[in-house]
Amino acid sequence: MTIALTQTAGSVGTKILSVGSFRPARVVTNAEICARIDSTDEWIQERSGIVERRWAGPDVSVVDMATAAAEKAMASSGISAEALGMVIVATVTHPYVTPSAAAEVQDRIGAANAASMDLSAACAGFSYAVALASDLVRCGTCTHVLVVGVEKLSDWIDHEDRGTAFLFADGAGAVVIGPSDVPGIGPVVWGSDGSQKDAINMTQSFIDYRDVGGDIFPALTMQGQQVFRWAVTEMSKAAQAALDAAGITADQLDAFIPHQANNRITDALVRALALPDTVAVARDITHMGNTSAASIPLAMDALLESGKAPRGGTALLIGFGAGLVFAAQVVTLP
Amino acid sequence: MSQQDILEGLAAIVNEVAGVPVEDVQLDKAFVDDLDIDSLSMVEVVMAAEDKWGVKIPDEEVKNLRTVGDAVTFISANS
Numbered sequence: 001m002t003i004a005l006t007q008t009a010g011s012v013g014t015k016i017l018s019v020g021s022f023r024p025a026r027v028v029t030n031a032e033i034c035a036r037i038d039s040t041d042e043w044i045q046e047r048s049g050i051v052e053r054r055w056a057g058p059d060v061s062v063v064d065m066a067t068a069a070a071e072k073a074m075a076s077s078g079i080s081a082e083a084l085g086m087v088i089v090a091t092v093t094h095p096y097v098t099p100s101a102a103a104e105v106q107d108r109i110g111a112a113n114a115a116s117m118d119l120s121a122a123c124a125g126f127s128y129a130v131a132l133a134s135d136l137v138r139c140g141t142c143t144h145v146l147v148v149g150v151e152k153l154s155d156w157i158d159h160e161d162r163g164t165a166f167l168f169a170d171g172a173g174a175v176v177i178g179p180s181d182v183p184g185i186g187p188v189v190w191g192s193d194g195s196q197k198d199a200i201n202m203t204q205s206f207i208d209y210r211d212v213g214g215d216i217f218p219a220l221t222m223q224g225q226q227v228f229r230w231a232v233t234e235m236s237k238a239a240q241a242a243l244d245a246a247g248i249t250a251d252q253l254d255a256f257i258p259h260q261a262n263n264r265i266t267d268a269l270v271r272a273l274a275l276p277d278t279v280a281v282a283r284d285i286t287h288m289g290n291t292s293a294a295s296i297p298l299a300m301d302a303l304l305e306s307g308k309a310p311r312g313g314t315a316l317l318i319g320f321g322a323g324l325v326f327a328a329q330v331v332t333l334p
Numbered sequence: 335m336s337q338q339d340i341l342e343g344l345a346a347i348v349n350e351v352a353g354v355p356v357e358d359v360q361l362d363k364a365f366v367d368d369l370d371i372d373s374l375s376m377v378e379v380v381m382a383a384e385d386k387w388g389v390k391i392p393d394e395e396v397k398n399l400r401t402v403g404d405a406v407t408f409i410s411a412n413s
Contacts, residue, residue: 047374226393229377264374 010140014177015184016130016334017079017144020072021173021301022065023288024056030166037162044166049263053169053289055154060170062094063104066150069172069297070109073146076334077176081109084176085142087116088133090125090149090293092322093156094118105148114146122200123259123321124190125149125293126173130317131188131327133177148174149293158203158219167262168220169289173297175334184332186246189238192325199226200322231265231320235328236272239318242328243273253279254313255303255333259320260285260295269318280308292321300333309333335413340387340406347382348402351375361403369402387413 029052030041044050056065066089074081087109089102102116121128126149133145153168177185200222209218235258243250256279258266263285270281282299291298296317303309311333318328345359352375358368365371371379376399380391383405389412391399399405 047372223393225373225377225396228374229381229393232378233381262374268378 008140010138011179012138013180013183014134014137015180015182015332017176017178018073018077018334019173019175019297019301019304020069020074020076021298022068022072022171023298024054024060024065024170026055026057027052028055028169033166036159037165039162039166047262047264048167049283049286050166050289051286053287054171056152056170060152062091062150062152063101063108065152065170065172066091066101066105066148066174067108069150069174070105070146070148073174073176074109077144077178079144079176079178081111082113083144084111084114084146086133086136086145087111087114088119088129088145088147089116090119090121090129090147091151092120092122092125092292093151093153095155101150102148109146111146121293121319121325121327122323123261123290123292123295124319124323124325124327126296127188127317127319127327127329128190128325130175130177130185130331131190131329134185137177137179144176144178146174146176148172149295149297151292151294153220153290153292156218156220158216158221161219161221163224164220164222167290169291171288171291171294171298173294173301175297182332186242186330188327188329189241189245190325190327191238192323194323196226196230196324199223199230199324227324228262228265230324231261232268232272235265235318235320235326236269238320238326238328239269239273239316242316242318242330246330248314248330250274250279251276252314253316255280255282255309255315257282257296257299257303257315258318260288260299261290261321293319304333335410337406337410340409341402343386344379344383344402344405344409347379347386351378351382359402361406362401364401365399365405383409389413
């Protein structure tokens with residue numbers, strides 16, 4: 001006979017309780033980048049909007065950055081580390097196959113009761129993790145979840161590749177997600193198109209590098225125009241679908257916080273969504289470069305700190321990148 | 335649709351995307367060297383042309399479209 005088992009039921013609503021970020025100390029200018037590639041400050045700014053970026057030094061690891069951002073988010077969350085039921089670290093640059101970065105973060109912040117895992121969805125990783133965290137709380141599996149987006153992309157760049165050397169950078173951002181009487185995280189609109197796996201990938205596998213060798217250590221490589229076309233056409237649809245799913249219109253937004261891939265992609269999305277001037281648009285890429293899974297929480301923290309977006313306001317998030325994968329959702333800002 | 339119609343439509347698109355004066359967009363002008371259209375603006379021009387004329391211009395074809403005339407010929411032959 002089939003026995004009906006007990007299943008959990010959680011909070012009807014969820015929200016982001018707090019955000020924290022970590023920006024590495026070292027500022028890397030376009031002039032420094034151009035010492036190794038045939039390019040100019042003007043070219044880089046025109047193509048990407050990037051004026052400078054941050055790179056972490058050799059003594060600062062993915063786990064160090066993740067922990068620093070997590071501690072800031074926890075400090076303003078109003079909950080104790082013991083209350084966390086899960087730590088999710090979205091990253092593609094933790095330089096170990098195992099154990100996960102999340103396990104180490106869980107230990108360092110004293111989240112004694114939390115499970116932990118890393119999540120690999122590249123530049124969409126943060127939005128993927130927010131969706132999962134929200135559902136964990138809604139299902140009653142956890143009461144609170146820590147989500148960290150962190151990357152140390154400077155370790156995985158071909159510094160001689162003029163298509164990517166100027167683009168990628170390092171940093172971390174974290175949020176704490178918990179229950180809420182007023183629903184504060186809209187339905188996720190997400191997807192995957194693995195047929196475009198070559199649009200952003202690695203120059204070769206680590207096994208091939210070990211066994212066959214090569215000119216450079218495996219590094220990120222990107223088909224810029226292919227990614228740009230996909231981002232501009234498909235992400236505007238996903239972003240609109242996320243607004244529809246949350247039951248709001250673009251003019252009700254206080255902020256638009258897309259993955260900081262390239263200011264030109266952001267410009268195209270702002271046009272496609274017909275965002276009014278009243279919506280604050282994240283441009284954190286200007287001084288941070290493209291930090292993949294870290295870019296949305298870093299940009300969120302910057303918009304709130306600068307007062308450009310109001311606490312408790314409504315923001316549209318969209319992450320998109322290697323896979324190709326994407327995820328978008330509307331959230332209430334902490 | 336005449337080549338002149340396509341040229342005028344393309345000039346309007348190039349103007350909208352990159353701010354290039356409509357009268358500068360002539361058949362013999364190269365997108366990159368003469369009109370200063372960068373690779374990302376070129377993608378936006380191509381996407382707008384695809385919408386306007388219902389053509390498919392794959393990424394591998396885009397690099398063959400060196401001049402405005404190349405683009406007009408391709409659109410004319412494939413729309």
